[in-house]
Amino acid sequence: MAxxxxxxxxxxxxxxxxxxxxxxxxxxxxLILRLGYLQVSQAKQFQSQISTQNFFSLSxxxxxxxxxxREGTVMAADVPEFVIQYVRYANDTVSATAVAAELAPVLxxxxxxxxxxxxxxxxxxxxxxxxxxxxxxxxxxxxxxxNSLPGVIMVTVPVRAYPLGMxxxxxxxxxxxxxxxxxxxxxxxxxxxxxxxGLSGLEQSYQxxxxxxxxxxxxxxxxxxxxxDQPIVDVPPQxxxxxxxxxxxxxxxxxxxxxxxxIAFLRGVGETNVHSGTIVVMNAHTGAVLAMASYPTYNxxxxxxxxxxxxxxxxxxxxxxxxxxxxxxxMPGSTEKMLTAMAALTHGEMTPNLLVDDLGGLQxxxxxxxxxxxxxxxxxxxxxxxxxxxxxxxxxxxxNMGHFNTSNPPAxxxxxxxxxxxSALNQIxxxxxxxxxxxxxxxxxxxxxxxxxTYANPPTLYDLPAAAIGQEEAYSTIGLATYIAAIAxxxxxxxxxxxxxxxxxxxxxxxxxxxHIVDKVPVSQAYLTIIQQGLELATHGQLGTATYYFGNxxxxxxxxxxxxxxxxxxxxxxxFAGYAPYNNPQIAVAAVIPNVTGEGxxxxxxxxxxxxxxxxxxxxxxxxxxxxxxK
Amino acid sequence: MHKLHVxxxxxxxxxxxxxxxVTMVHSASTVLSGIRFHDNFFYVKKQLLFASLGTFxxxxxxxxxxxxxxRVAGLLFLLSLVFLVLVxxxxxGQVRGGSRAWLGIGAFxxxxxxxxxxxLIVYLSAWFARYPMRVQSLIKGFLPLLxxxxxTLMLIILEPDLGQSAVIGMTIMVMLYFAGARLRHMGSLxxxxxxxFVGLILMAPYRLSRVVAFLNPWQYxxxxxxxxxxxxxxxxxxxxxxxGLFHSTQKFSxxxxxxxxxxxAIITEELGMxxxxxxxxxxLFLLYRGMLIAMRSTDRFGMLLAAGLTTVIAVQVIxxxxxxxxxxxxxxxxxxFISYGGSSLTLMLCAVGVLxxxxxxxxxx
Numbered sequence: 001m002a003x004x005x006x007x008x009x010x011x012x013x014x015x016x017x018x019x020x021x022x023x024x025x026x027x028x029x030x031l032i033l034r035l036g037y038l039q040v041s042q043a044k045q046f047q048s049q050i051s052t053q054n055f056f057s058l059s060x061x062x063x064x065x066x067x068x069x070r071e072g073t074v075m076a077a078d079v080p081e082f083v084i085q086y087v088r089y090a091n092d093t094v095s096a097t098a099v100a101a102e103l104a105p106v107l108x109x110x111x112x113x114x115x116x117x118x119x120x121x122x123x124x125x126x127x128x129x130x131x132x133x134x135x136x137x138x139x140x141x142x143x144x145x146x147n148s149l150p151g152v153i154m155v156t157v158p159v160r161a162y163p164l165g166m167x168x169x170x171x172x173x174x175x176x177x178x179x180x181x182x183x184x185x186x187x188x189x190x191x192x193x194x195x196x197x198g199l200s201g202l203e204q205s206y207q208x209x210x211x212x213x214x215x216x217x218x219x220x221x222x223x224x225x226x227x228x229d230q231p232i233v234d235v236p237p238q239x240x241x242x243x244x245x246x247x248x249x250x251x252x253x254x255x256x257x258x259x260x261x262x263i264a265f266l267r268g269v270g271e272t273n274v275h276s277g278t279i280v281v282m283n284a285h286t287g288a289v290l291a292m293a294s295y296p297t298y299n300x301x302x303x304x305x306x307x308x309x310x311x312x313x314x315x316x317x318x319x320x321x322x323x324x325x326x327x328x329x330x331m332p333g334s335t336e337k338m339l340t341a342m343a344a345l346t347h348g349e350m351t352p353n354l355l356v357d358d359l360g361g362l363q364x365x366x367x368x369x370x371x372x373x374x375x376x377x378x379x380x381x382x383x384x385x386x387x388x389x390x391x392x393x394x395x396x397x398x399x400n401m402g403h404f405n406t407s408n409p410p411a412x413x414x415x416x417x418x419x420x421x422x423s424a425l426n427q428i429x430x431x432x433x434x435x436x437x438x439x440x441x442x443x444x445x446x447x448x449x450x451x452x453x454t455y456a457n458p459p460t461l462y463d464l465p466a467a468a469i470g471q472e473e474a475y476s477t478i479g480l481a482t483y484i485a486a487i488a489x490x491x492x493x494x495x496x497x498x499x500x501x502x503x504x505x506x507x508x509x510x511x512x513x514x515x516h517i518v519d520k521v522p523v524s525q526a527y528l529t530i531i532q533q534g535l536e537l538a539t540h541g542q543l544g545t546a547t548y549y550f551g552n553x554x555x556x557x558x559x560x561x562x563x564x565x566x567x568x569x570x571x572x573x574x575x576f577a578g579y580a581p582y583n584n585p586q587i588a589v590a591a592v593i594p595n596v597t598g599e600g601x602x603x604x605x606x607x608x609x610x611x612x613x614x615x616x617x618x619x620x621x622x623x624x625x626x627x628x629x630x631k
Numbered sequence: 632m633h634k635l636h637v638x639x640x641x642x643x644x645x646x647x648x649x650x651x652x653v654t655m656v657h658s659a660s661t662v663l664s665g666i667r668f669h670d671n672f673f674y675v676k677k678q679l680l681f682a683s684l685g686t687f688x689x690x691x692x693x694x695x696x697x698x699x700x701x702r703v704a705g706l707l708f709l710l711s712l713v714f715l716v717l718v719x720x721x722x723x724g725q726v727r728g729g730s731r732a733w734l735g736i737g738a739f740x741x742x743x744x745x746x747x748x749x750x751l752i753v754y755l756s757a758w759f760a761r762y763p764m765r766v767q768s769l770i771k772g773f774l775p776l777l778x779x780x781x782x783t784l785m786l787i788i789l790e791p792d793l794g795q796s797a798v799i800g801m802t803i804m805v806m807l808y809f810a811g812a813r814l815r816h817m818g819s820l821x822x823x824x825x826x827x828f829v830g831l832i833l834m835a836p837y838r839l840s841r842v843v844a845f846l847n848p849w850q851y852x853x854x855x856x857x858x859x860x861x862x863x864x865x866x867x868x869x870x871x872x873x874x875g876l877f878h879s880t881q882k883f884s885x886x887x888x889x890x891x892x893x894x895x896a897i898i899t900e901e902l903g904m905x906x907x908x909x910x911x912x913x914x915l916f917l918l919y920r921g922m923l924i925a926m927r928s929t930d931r932f933g934m935l936l937a938a939g940l941t942t943v944i945a946v947q948v949i950x951x952x953x954x955x956x957x958x959x960x961x962x963x964x965x966x967x968f969i970s971y972g973g974s975s976l977t978l979m980l981c982a983v984g985v986l987x988x989x990x991x992x993x994x995x996x
Contacts, residue, residue: 016808017809020805020808020922021919024919025915031958032908034956038956038957040870040904043868043870046866046868
C-alpha cells in the first residue's frame with residue numbers, strides 16, 4: 001500500500017515541482033528584466049525627476065521697477081544694498097557654533113550674541129540676516145573665508161528709494177510689508193511672506209508690473225535638512241517693469257508749493273480752519289495728469305525699512321496719507337452751474353435765451369432764497385449768469401427743471417417733492433455721471449471716491465434750487481477736472497491717467513497707455529459753446545467773478561469759481577475749475593481749498609493761476625520715451 | 632555529519648546574503664542612525680547581533696533531526712497563535728509604522744507574525760504528512776486547513792499587516808499545491824482570496840491609495856507616491872554600475888526607513904544593476920537548492936517543509952523587489968537575509984538550518 005502510494009505520488013510531485021521551478025525562473029526573469037528597463041533604459045528619466053527631491057530654497061528678490069516723470073526724472077528707484085545672511089540648515093548647530101565663533105569679531109559682537117541671532121532670530125525664515133548694510137571690510141572677509149564659513153552668504157538686496165522725497169508722494173505711494181489681511185492673496189501670486197508690496201499710490205495700483213518675479217536659489221538637501229554635495233539650482237529673479245508718468249515733476253512742485261503757500265497764507269491771516277487742499281492739472285484732450293497735489297502730505301521715504309512711530313503720527317495727522325485730489329469729495333458750489341445749465345438745456349427745460357429778473361433772490365413757498373449779491377443783478381441771460389455767478393438765475397433754472405412755478409405752486413406739494421423735484425435731481429445726477437462727477441473717473445490710482453448728488457431726506461422745497469447752485473452735491477477734484485476738460489474739448493470725457501508708458505527692465509517699451517475717451521457727453525456743441533463763452537466772461541467780463549485774477553492773464557483762462565457752505569458756520573469750500581487757453585484749450589485745472597472764510601474765490605483761484613502761469617511759461621514737453629537702457 | 636559538506640553551497644549562499652545584508656544595512660542606515668541615536672552604527676550593531684544569533688541557530692538546527700519538529704508542530708503553532716492574540720492587546724503589543732505588530736522584550740521586539748508564518752508552515756507540513764490523502768477531500772482536508780490558515784491570517788490582518796498575510800496566504804497555496812490538493816479546490820480558493828483582497832481594499836481607503844500610487848506615483852509625489860518615486864530615483868541614479876558602495880544619496884532621509892523594506896533600492900543605487908542582479912542570482916540559487924531539497928527529501932514532512940520554507944523566501948523576494956521596482960503596490964515586506972529586522976533575519980536563518988537538516992536526510996549530492 002505504502003509503496004503503491006509512493007509510486008502514484010511521485011509523478012504528481014515531479015510535475016508540480018517542475019512547475020514551481022518554472023514559476024520561480026519566470027519570476028526572477030521578470031524582476032531582472034524590470035531592473036534592466038528601469039536602471040538602464042529609463043535611468044535618465046528618473047534622474048530628471050530629482051526635482052521632486054527636497055531643496056532648501058532662498059528667495060532672491062527682484063529689483064522693483066523704477067518710476068520716472070515725463071522728462072525722465074527718477075521719482076522712485078531701487079538701490080542695491082549688500083546684506084550678509086546666514087542660511088539655516090536644520091540640525092546643523094555644530095557648524096553654526098564654529099561660524100559664530102569665527103565671524104563674531106569681524107562683525108563686532110560677541111560669539112554668543114551672534115549665535116543667538118543665527119539660530120533664534122526670525123525662525124520662520126530660511127535665512128537670517130546678520131548685517132543689513134555690509135561694509136567692504138566685512139564683505140571681503142567673508143569672500144576670503146568662504147570655506148570656513150559654511151552657510152554665510154552675501155546677497156544683494158534691492159532697496160526702494162524716493163529721491164524727490166515728498167514730491168508726488170500721493171501719486172507715487174510707497175511700499176511696505178504685506179498687510180495681514182492680504183497675505184493669502186499675495187501668496188497665491190507666489191510672493192514670499194517677507195515681500196514688500198505697494199501699499200499706496202502707483203506703487204499699489206501697478207504692483208504687478210513693478211514687482212517682477214522672485215528668483216530662487218535651491219540647495220539640494222535631505223528631508224532632514226542636511227545640504228547635499230550637489231549643484232545648486234539658480235533661478236535668477238526677473239526685475240520689475242518701469243513706469244513713465246505723464247506727471248511733470250517741475251509743474252508738480254509748483255502745484256504743491258502753490259497749494260502749500262496758499263494754505264500757509266490763509267492760516268497766516270487767521271484762518272486756522274484751513275489745513276487741506278487739492279489741485280489737479282490735466283491735459284484737456286488726453287486726460288494725461290500733469291500735476292496733482294494734495295495737502296497735507298508726507299514723505300514716502302518714511303515708510304522704508306518700517307515707519308517710525310514719530311513719522312507714523314505725522315502720517316496720520318490730518319490724514320496726510322489721503323490723496324484728497326481723488327479720495328476727497330467736496331461741495332462744488334457755483335462750479336456746478338454749468339452742469340445745471342447743460343442738463344436743463346439738453347432736456348429742453350430752458351432755452352439758451354432764458355432771461356431771469358434777479359431782484360436779489362427768489363421766493364419759493366415759505367422760503368426766500370438769496371442771491372450771493374443781495375442787491376440783485378436785474379435781468380440776466382445765461383452767459384451773464386455764469387459771468388457774475390448769479391444764484392437767482394440758477395434757482396430759476398432748477399425750478400424750471402422741476403416744473404415748479406413760483407407764482408402758481410403745485411397744489412400737492414408732497415407729490416411735487418417726490419415727483420418733479422426728484423426727476424430734476426435725476427437729470428443733474430445723470431449728466432454728472434457722463435462728466436465723471438457722480439461716477440468714477442477711472443484714474444489709475446487706488447482709492448478714488450465717486451461724487452454724488454444728495455437727495456435730501458426729508459425733502460424740502462428749497463433743496464432743488466440749492467442743488468442747482470452746487471450746495472447739494474459733492475465731487476472729487478479729479479472729477480471736476482474731467483468735467484471742465486470735457487466742456488473745454490467739445491464734450492469728450494477723458495479718463496485721467498498718471499502713467500504714460502510701461503517699459504521693461506532693459507528699457508524696451510512694454511506698453512504705451514493711450515488716451516482713453518470714456519464717453520461723449522450728451523450735450524450739443526452749440527450749448528457747449530454758450531457755456532464756454534460764459535466761462536470766458538467769468539474770467540474776463542467786467543463783472544466776472546474771476547476777472548480780478550485772470551482778466552489780464554496772458555494764458556487766456558476760462559473758468560468758474562465756486563463757493564460752497566462747507567458745513568462749518570461761515571466757512572466755505574473754495575473751488576476753481578477752468579481751462580486754458582480759452583480758444584485752444586490745452587490744460588484743465590481743478591482746485592479746492594475747504595473751510596475758507598467768506599467768498600471762496602480768494603483761495604482756489606489765485607492758487608490755480610500760479611500753476612497755470614507756470615505751465616504756459618514752461619509748457620510740458622512730450623513724454624520722453626527711452627530708446628535704450630534707462631537705468 | 633558527513634552529509635553537511637554536501638550542502639555547503641547553501642550555507643555559503645545564505646551567509647553571503649547575510650554579509651551583503653549587514654553591509655547594506657550599515658550603508659543604508661548610517662544617516663538615520665546618526666540622526667535618531669547619534670550613533671551611525673546603531674542599526675548595524677543590532678543587525679550583526681541577530682546575524683550571529685541566527686547563524687548559531689542555523690547550525691544548531693542543521694545538526695538536529697528536523698523530524699522532531701513534527702512532534703512539536705502543534706505546540707509551536709498554538710504558541711504563535713497566543714502571541715498573535717497578545718500582540719493585539721494594547722499596552723502589550725507595540726505600534727510601529729501604523730501596525731500593532733511587535734511584542735516588546737526589553738530593547739528588542741519580536742514580530743509574532745514572523746513566528747506564526749514559520750510555525751504555520753511546520754504545522755501544515757506535519758498535518759499533510761500525517762493525513763496524506765485528506766488534502767484531496769474538501770470536508771476532511773481542504774476546509775479544516777482553510778480554517779486554521781484563515782484564523783491565523785485574520786489575526787495578522789487585524790494588526791494590520793496585509794503584506795505579511797499575503798506572503799503567508801501565497802505560501803500556503805504553494806504548499807497545498809505540493810501536498811496534492813485538487814486544482815479545482817485551489818482554483819475556487821484563488822477566487823475567494825481575490826474577492827477578500829478586493830474587500831479589504833474597499834474597507835480601508837489607504838490600501839486603495841497605495842494601489843493607485845504604484846500605478847502612477849508621479850501623481851502623488853508628496854504623499855502616497857513618495858516611496859515609489861524615491862525608490863525609482865535610486866534605481867535611476869544607480870544605473871548599470873551604481874554610484875558606489877556607501878555613496879547613496881537616497882538614504883539621506885529621502886527614502887524613509889531605507890534599511891528595511893526599501894533596502895533593495897539602496898543596493899540598486901550603490902551597486903547598480905550588476906549588484907542587484909548578483910543578489911537576485913544568489914536568491915535564485917538558494918531557491919533552486921531549496922526546491923531540490925524538497926524534491927529529493929525522503930519523507931513527506933521534509934518535502935512539504937522544505938517546499939514551504941523555500942516558498943516563503945521566494946514570495947518575499949518577489950514581492951519586495953516587485954515593490955521596489957514599482958511592479959506591485961507598496962507592502963511592508965522585508966527582503967530575506969538582507970533587510971534590517973531581528974525577527975525576520977533570525978527566523979530566516981533558522982529556516983536555512985531546517986533546510987540543511989532536511990538535506991542531510993535526502994539524496995542530495
